[in-house]
Amino acid sequence: xxxxxxxxxxxxxxxxxxxxxITVTFFLPRLMxxxxxxxxxxxxxxxxxxxxxxxxxxxxxxxxxxLYGLEGSLASQYVNYLKKVLLKFDFGPSLSGFPKPVSEYxxxxxxxxxxxxxxxxxxxxxxxxxxxxxxxxxxxTRWATVLEVVGVVLYPIPYYILALVLILLFAYVWPLxxxxxxxxxxxxxxxxxxxxxxxSFLPALTLVLAGFGxxxxxxxxxxxxxxxxxxxxxxxxxGVPPRTVMFQYVAxxxxxxxxxxxxxxxxxxxxxxxxxxxxxxxPGLGLRMRTAVGNGDFNMLYGTVTxxxxxxxxxxxxxxxxxxxxDPRIRYQ
Amino acid sequence: xxxxxxxxxxxxxxxxGLSFAQEMTDVGTPRSETLIFQTFDRQTANPDQFxxxxxxxxxxxxxxxxxxxxxxETDTGTGETVPELADGLPEVLNDEHTEFRFKLKQGVYWxxxxxxxxxxxxxxxxxxxxxxxxLNWFGIAVITGxxxxxxxxxxxxxxxxxxxxxxxxxxxxxxPNWGPRLNIVPKHVFEQQENLCEFRNPNxxxxxxxxxxxxxxxxxxxxxxxxxxxxxxxxxxLDSDGYMxxxxxxxxxxxxxxxxxxxxxxxxDVDTFMSPDSIKAAQARNNNIxxxxxxxxxxxMDDACSYGILMNMQRAxxxxxEVRWALALALDLKMVGVNxxxxxxxxxxxxxxxxxIKHPVYVEPLLGWLNDFTLADGYKxxxxxxxxxxxxxxxxxxxxxxxxxPSAFGIGWWKYDPEQAGKLLESVGFTKNNDGxxxxxxxxxxxxxxxxxxxxxxxxxxxxxxxxxxxxNAGIEVNARQVDNAEFTVVQNxxxxxxxxxxxxxxxxxxxxLSGAWSTIKTEYINPVDSNETNAGNQYQxxxxxxxxxxxxxAGIDVTxxxxxxxxxxxxxxxxxxxxxxxxxxxxxxxPTNEYYFxxxxxxxxxxxxxxSWWSSAKAIVANIKPTGN
Numbered sequence: 001x002x003x004x005x006x007x008x009x010x011x012x013x014x015x016x017x018x019x020x021x022i023t024v025t026f027f028l029p030r031l032m033x034x035x036x037x038x039x040x041x042x043x044x045x046x047x048x049x050x051x052x053x054x055x056x057x058x059x060x061x062x063x064x065x066x067l068y069g070l071e072g073s074l075a076s077q078y079v080n081y082l083k084k085v086l087l088k089f090d091f092g093p094s095l096s097g098f099p100k101p102v103s104e105y106x107x108x109x110x111x112x113x114x115x116x117x118x119x120x121x122x123x124x125x126x127x128x129x130x131x132x133x134x135x136x137x138x139x140x141t142r143w144a145t146v147l148e149v150v151g152v153v154l155y156p157i158p159y160y161i162l163a164l165v166l167i168l169l170f171a172y173v174w175p176l177x178x179x180x181x182x183x184x185x186x187x188x189x190x191x192x193x194x195x196x197x198x199x200s201f202l203p204a205l206t207l208v209l210a211g212f213g214x215x216x217x218x219x220x221x222x223x224x225x226x227x228x229x230x231x232x233x234x235x236x237x238x239g240v241p242p243r244t245v246m247f248q249y250v251a252x253x254x255x256x257x258x259x260x261x262x263x264x265x266x267x268x269x270x271x272x273x274x275x276x277x278x279x280x281x282x283p284g285l286g287l288r289m290r291t292a293v294g295n296g297d298f299n300m301l302y303g304t305v306t307x308x309x310x311x312x313x314x315x316x317x318x319x320x321x322x323x324x325x326x327d328p329r330i331r332y333q
Numbered sequence: 334x335x336x337x338x339x340x341x342x343x344x345x346x347x348x349x350g351l352s353f354a355q356e357m358t359d360v361g362t363p364r365s366e367t368l369i370f371q372t373f374d375r376q377t378a379n380p381d382q383f384x385x386x387x388x389x390x391x392x393x394x395x396x397x398x399x400x401x402x403x404x405x406e407t408d409t410g411t412g413e414t415v416p417e418l419a420d421g422l423p424e425v426l427n428d429e430h431t432e433f434r435f436k437l438k439q440g441v442y443w444x445x446x447x448x449x450x451x452x453x454x455x456x457x458x459x460x461x462x463x464x465x466x467x468l469n470w471f472g473i474a475v476i477t478g479x480x481x482x483x484x485x486x487x488x489x490x491x492x493x494x495x496x497x498x499x500x501x502x503x504x505x506x507x508x509p510n511w512g513p514r515l516n517i518v519p520k521h522v523f524e525q526q527e528n529l530c531e532f533r534n535p536n537x538x539x540x541x542x543x544x545x546x547x548x549x550x551x552x553x554x555x556x557x558x559x560x561x562x563x564x565x566x567x568x569x570x571l572d573s574d575g576y577m578x579x580x581x582x583x584x585x586x587x588x589x590x591x592x593x594x595x596x597x598x599x600x601x602d603v604d605t606f607m608s609p610d611s612i613k614a615a616q617a618r619n620n621n622i623x624x625x626x627x628x629x630x631x632x633x634m635d636d637a638c639s640y641g642i643l644m645n646m647q648r649a650x651x652x653x654x655e656v657r658w659a660l661a662l663a664l665d666l667k668m669v670g671v672n673x674x675x676x677x678x679x680x681x682x683x684x685x686x687x688x689x690i691k692h693p694v695y696v697e698p699l700l701g702w703l704n705d706f707t708l709a710d711g712y713k714x715x716x717x718x719x720x721x722x723x724x725x726x727x728x729x730x731x732x733x734x735x736x737x738x739p740s741a742f743g744i745g746w747w748k749y750d751p752e753q754a755g756k757l758l759e760s761v762g763f764t765k766n767n768d769g770x771x772x773x774x775x776x777x778x779x780x781x782x783x784x785x786x787x788x789x790x791x792x793x794x795x796x797x798x799x800x801x802x803x804x805x806n807a808g809i810e811v812n813a814r815q816v817d818n819a820e821f822t823v824v825q826n827x828x829x830x831x832x833x834x835x836x837x838x839x840x841x842x843x844x845x846x847l848s849g850a851w852s853t854i855k856t857e858y859i860n861p862v863d864s865n866e867t868n869a870g871n872q873y874q875x876x877x878x879x880x881x882x883x884x885x886x887x888a889g890i891d892v893t894x895x896x897x898x899x900x901x902x903x904x905x906x907x908x909x910x911x912x913x914x915x916x917x918x919x920x921x922x923x924x925p926t927n928e929y930y931f932x933x934x935x936x937x938x939x940x941x942x943x944x945x946s947w948w949s950s951a952k953a954i955v956a957n958i959k960p961t962g963n
Contacts (some may be wrong), residue, residue, distance in 0.1 A: 017470065040388075041867045042822035056474035063466040098389050099467075105378075106552065149777035164590060172594045179595045180587040185550050209376070220828035234635045281376070281587045283551030291376065294789065296819035 007321060010055035014317045021309035029298045030074070036095045037064050039296040081302070096262040096295040102303035105288055110307075113284030116200055116276070117269040120207035125262050127208070128215020133254065135216065136223030138248045141231050148220060155213030163279050170202055177202040180281040203280045207273060211265070215258070222254035229253075256327055263319035269311065338809035358582060360547060360556050365930055365960055366579040368396075369601035370946040371592065372554070375585045380552040383534040384544070385516035386460065386468045390534075394555040394583050395543070397512045398951035402449070402540030402567030404435070404515065405507025409635075409943040409950040410935075412690035412843040418449065418517070418540070418567055420489070421668050423502055430498040431481070437489045442565045443519050443538040449567075450488045456520035458483050460529065472514030479505055480863045498891045501848060509848040510801060511948050531823045542566040542955075543581060554584035571956035578931070581955060583946075589791070596622060599929040603954070607789050609677050610883060612925045621929040625944060626937035628734045629727070630677040630742060635688035635943050636851070636920035637842035638795060639681055642783075644913065645831045646875055647862040650773060655761045657912040659754040660781075660833075661747050662714060663807035664800060666917060667723050668749075670801075673795035676727040678918040680719060680743035684908045685839045685846075686919040687743055689940070694844045694898050695905060701742060706909065708762075712753055719745040743918070751807040769808045782832040784824045787815040792921060799837040828874060829863045837920055838872060845892040846901050852888070854904070855881050875913040880904055933958040 041057055041064075065071050072080075084090040092103035132151070135144040154162070172206045183200045186192060223246075226232060232249050236242075240249075274286035281287075285304055292300035334769035358367050374393040382390045385401065406417040409546040416422065419435050426432035441449040458480065461473045461845045481494040495502065506515055521540045526532040542563035548555040559579050563569055576896065586592040586601060593611040596604055597619045605614030607615075609632065616622045642660070650656045670678045681687040682703065687696050716722075720739035727735055755765075762774030771779045781804065785797025794815065801813035816824065824830045841849030856878070860868050868874060908914060924944045926934040934954060935944045942953035 035865075038827065038865075038867045039819045039823055042826045056478050060469065060474060061867075063469070066466075081587065094378060096389070096471075097382075098387075100382075100389075102378065167591055167594070171591075172598070175598065178359065179591045179598070179600070180553075180585065182554065182584070183549070183551075183717075184360060184547065278588060279591060281375075281553050281585050283549075283553065287376065291378065294817045294819055295378075296823075 003324065005315055006324070010317055010320045015288065015315055018310060018312045021313065022082070022085060022306055023078075025302055025305045025309065026078055029301050036296045036298050037061060037070060040095065064223060068167075085302075085306060090301045091306070093299055094300050095294070096297040096300070102299045105300065106285065106303050106307060109283060109285040109288050112282060113273070113277070113286060114269055116204055116282065116284065117207065117273055118266065120273075121202045121211060121262070121265045123209035123268065124208040125215055125258070125265070128212045129219040129255070129258055131227075132216040132219025133223045133246065133251055136220040136254070137227055137250055139220070139224050143146075147216060149217030151213040151220070153213070154209055155217055157210075159206070159210045160275055160279070162210055163203075166202060166206050166209070167279070170205075180285065200282075203273075203276050203282055204289075207276060218261070219254060219258060222257065223250050226250045226253050259326060263315045264312065266315050358580075360554065360582060360584075362556065362580045362582070365963060367582050368578040368580070368603075368931060368955065368958065369582045369584060370603045370951075371601055371605045372583045372585045373605050373848075373947040375553075377552040378846055380548050380550055380555065381533055381535070383537040384529070384532050385518060385534075386470050386473070386529060388469045388471060391548075391552075391555070392512070393947060394548070394953075395557055395581060398541070398947070398949065399543035399557050399581060399955070400537065400539040400541045400545070401513070401516060402441070403508050403513040403517070404454075405503040405570070406949050406952070407504075407510075407842060408509050409842065409945075409948060409953070410941045414507065414843075417507070419507075426492070430500060431495045432492065432500055433495070433499075434486065434490065434492045437491070439489055439809050440565055441540065441567055442562060443521075444544045444560050444562075444566075445519075445522075445538040447519065447538070448522050449487045449519075449540060451491050451776075452488070453517055453520045455483065455485050456493055456524060457515065457517050460518070460523070461515075465529065470516060472516060474957075475505065475514040478639055486769075492618060498889055500888075500890060500897075504843075504845060504848045504892075507616075508949060509845075510842055520644070540567040541952075542569055542577060546580070554582060557581040568952050568956075571952055573956070574959070576959060577955060578958065578960075596925070596927055599927055602927050602929075602931055603934070603944075604923075604925050604927075605946060606790075606792070607923050607925055608795075608963070609675055609921075609923060612923060615925070619927070619929075622847075622925050622927050623934075623936070624923075624925055625935075628736045628741065628937075629732065630674075630679055630921065631734075632677055632921045632923045633679040633741075633919060634924060634945075635690070636686055636922045636945075638651060638837040638840035638920050639684070639686040639916055640793065640835065640837055640918050641684060641837065641839065641914050641916040642800070642922055643825065643831065643836045643873065645828060645833070645862065646873070646911075646913065647828065647859070648832060650761070650763075650779070651832070653761050655757040656714070656763075657915070658708060658714070659757040660804065660809075661912055661915045662750045662757070663754040663804055663809060664747075664915065665749040665803040666746050667719065667726060669796060669799040669803055670723065670724055670918070671730065672962075673764045673799040674792070676723060676730075676732055676742075678742070678921045680746045681916055682715065682744070682746050682909070683905050684914045684916040685905070688842075688919065691844060695901055696744060699905060702906065703745070708757075710756070714747050714750075714753075715745060716748040717745045719743075746760075749803075754807055765808060770810050771808050778810055780812055781823050783811050783813045783866055784816055784821065784831070784834040785813055786821055786835070787817055789818050792923070793835055793837075796917070800835065823867075826868045826872065827865060828860050828868065829865045838914065839916065844898060844901070846904070847887060847892065849883070851884065851901075851904065854884050873913050875911065877907055877911060877913070880907050883907075928961065929963050930961060931958040932961050 041061060089108055094102050094105055129145050135147040136249060138144050171177050180318040183195055183199055227250050235245050235249050268323045274290060276282060277284045277287040288300060353832050356364050357949055358364050369796050377391045379389045379391050384390055402418045404419040405414050418437055420438045423433040425434040426434055437451060443449055461476050479495060481496045483493045486492055488642045494564045507513060522538055542560055543557035544560055546558035547554045559577055586595040589607060589611050595601060597615050612624060625634045644651045644657060644862050646652055666680060667686050672678055679687060683696060685691055685695060704717060706715055707713050715844060720742040723742050724735050724739045741895060758771055764772045766772055773779045783801055786793045788794060798813055801811040804811050824834050838850055854875060855871055858870035859876055860866060883904050887897055890897050935942045941957060942950040
């Protein structure tokens with residue numbers, strides 16, 4: 001297979017994955033036991049103390065079907081959906097926030113999630129892998145063992161527990177950071193940036209520490225294995241300085257699987273850090289998705305899940321396309 | 334200077350800085366001048382939607398309490414109707430009770446300085462009746478199905494004709510329960526809009542004493558500021574001492590785990606639905622945090638609704654009254670309450686919340702009847718000793734602050750008698766297998782589906798699991814299924830989805846039972862058993878000819894008359910006869926307050942209103958609290 005064929009295969013697979021993902025996204029919410037129209041009517045019946053006139057309900061049901069674009073057969077709804085999503089990237093109005101379009105909600109939430117998770121994941125990855133590399137390369141030293149223990153201790157702690165412990169320590173016992181997010185509206189300014197950092201630091205710290213352990217352990221195992229490879233031994237015997245051996249020989253090869261993991265994690269950003277956003281009242285995409293499930297808001301679910309599918313698939317495609325740069329074996333196949 | 338001294342000084346400076354920082358809220362207002370409520374709905378999807386003619390407006394952010402005005406309001410302390418924008422009660426103009434005239438208060442102004450007059454109400458009604466489909470506030474359907482015609486007599490007088498005899502005019506045109514149907518909008522603002530459906534009403538003109546100062550575009554908080562001219566607002570008369578907090582903030586402080594920590598840190602003043610365990614933990618760390626009552630059951634706050642079990646009475650075997658009674662008698666409410674609520678609840682065997690307002694009218698008069706009530710086989714199911722036994726169990730568990738008078742826990746409940754439950758089941762063909770499980774008359778294992786809220790309502794979730802355990806102990810196989818709130822309401826109102834569900838229903842706050850769920854208990858509103866359409870009324874889906882007749886009769890008489898109340902008591906008896914709803918307890922709505930910055934919140938010994946932040950009671954709270962000086 002030459003490079004062109006390699007790229008075409010990957011791009012082809014990308015579009016097939018997208019098509020399947022978007023199709024499943026359309027049909028899956030329809031298997032949910034809650035119908036958005038009936039859910040809405042149920043809500044207002046509850047608000048109205050079950051006193052709404054039956055005729056008024058019938059009329060309301062009909063007008064909502066028209067307003068929400070839920071008229072017609074499933075097939076015609078599906079075709080319309082594909083047209084809207086693929087051509088206009090339009091997911092329709094949010095059913096719980098009608099008539100505001102889902103895309104507005106996504107655009108509003110995305111920067112928060114992407115900013116928080118993007119920075120956290122990259123930091124977690126860089127620090128974790130660097131420490132893992134050092135711990136694996138200098139595995140006989142005491143501090144390498146200490147770092148490994150830190151990784152082993154952090155890795156299995158469920159995120160929710162870890163986050164609560166950090167909240168207790170840094171927002172309650174020593175109230176250095178807020179318990180919940182409060183960011184005032186207004187244009188970007190130094191004060192606003194300070195406010196964002198102040199409110200985002202603790203959520204980010206929980207995410208960094210949660211991912212840190214896995215990166216340490218993974219990288220340590222890889223670098224430890226690679227440092228015993230023949231080419232490393234040869235370099236060492238040839239008198240190559242240890243730092244060069246570590247970065248140029250061991251790290252380069254050990255990073256390959258970690259890069260894949262990083263790419264997939266970055267794709268996963270668009271799912272939002274659900275628990276983080278719930279715990280810290282952080283205004284991201286994950287919380288929107290969670291609320292959409294609770295409200296039976298199909299359109300919001302379509303939007304958030306589709307964005308997530310596109311992001312993960314795109315991240316996988318990019319890494320597939322970039323892989324030949326990192327791994328010469330693929331270039332020469 | 335030594336290095337260690339320098340470090341200590343730096344730390345001290347940091348602490349001083351922090352203590353100063355804590356005197357301001359996160360939204361930049363002085364904490365001592367800002368009353369802070371935990372939001373009812375946590376995050377709203379529509380923080381910038383302030384048009385009350387659309388259902389998606391940010392209704393739970395103080396608009397109903399601080400922003401809008403209503404013609405008549407409910408005094409939640411007494412249950413009485415009190416005029417707000419109206420100048421007194423309406424005058425009834427004909428014997429049929431279909432024509433009314435009412436006057437408006439003079440000197441009430443919108444926050445933008447324009448005077449409120451009859452034109453605003455006429456414009457609002459015109460808009461309601463305009464037939465604009467996209468205006469989907471549910472009150473529009475209610476009012477247009479209620480009002481026949483209306484006219485302005487003068488700037489402060491209006492006449493309204495209703496479609497049917499209306500004995501609930503002040504409730505329907507004012508505030509029947511948590512909120513009004515008639516959301517009065519400012520004519521001078523709304524008439525200038527080309528498309529009301531797209532109008533989001535930014536910077537809304539308000540009739541209430543507060544205006545919006547700032548809000549979170551992400552929907553977590555909203556800040557209100559006292560109007561300079563608040564004394565000419567819709568409910569300025571509620572204030573008696575001239576003090577109103579300068580700011581009111583509705584803010585979400587996160588899930589209970591983190592919210593309770595914020596509460597301990599005095600970050601807000603009034604919580605909403607905190608579980609009893611969290612309240613206890615918070616109280617142990619901050620003695621400014623108080624419950625509604627210092628004695629058990631700490632959280633009986635006279636909520637309008639009650640917890641109970643909805644059943645699909647058309648689906649076998651629940652179509653048999655014997656089976657429904659068997660479920661009631663197989664439910665050990667004492668242990669359910671102890672296990673899931675630490676005994677902090679007020680039981681009620683009658684299908685209503687046993688509140689201070691309703692007790693003397695509906696509960697007290699039926700005590701004798703309950704004691705004498707027998708099932709078809711002569712069995713007396715009522716357990717008058719229930720509350721005393723509950724108090725004894727609680728004493729054994731080491732619970733504190735148990736009142737001497739056990740009636741604090743209610744009037745009693747049904748006996749826990751699995752043996753009698755078994756007899757009832759056997760009487761309709763049920764049998765038991767070798768594992769002690771009940772089998773249907775067909776010989777199949779009886780698996781009862783029981784829907785309960787997921788962790789979006791942790792108190793109900795616990796109660797639900799405990800009920801399922803109780804039934805299992807009596808040999809009933811139960812599938813307790815947790816659902817999200819969207820599915821929960823679908824199960825509640827859709828026959829095809831419902832077998833049994835732990836629910837909060839029977840919601841009526843005053844003695845007017847027709848202002849709530851009972852108004853539609855009619856056979857004509859019953860959907861087919863497997864219908865997937867939302868039930869348009871009769872949420873119990875209960876068919877009882879006598880009740881049909883009673884409800885129809887009640888709709889034609891004065892809702893404050895003894896005859897009306899007597900009909901209500903007859904309906905209650907029929908509920909019990911048919912066991913149409915297994916009522917459990919008043920909602921143990923847990924609203925602790927933190928009195929570090931403000932005091933004077935409604936409490937059992939200072940009962941001027943119910944303590945909720947999302948009812949008219951919030952108006953009374955805002956008007957009655959006082960700063961502590963902290």
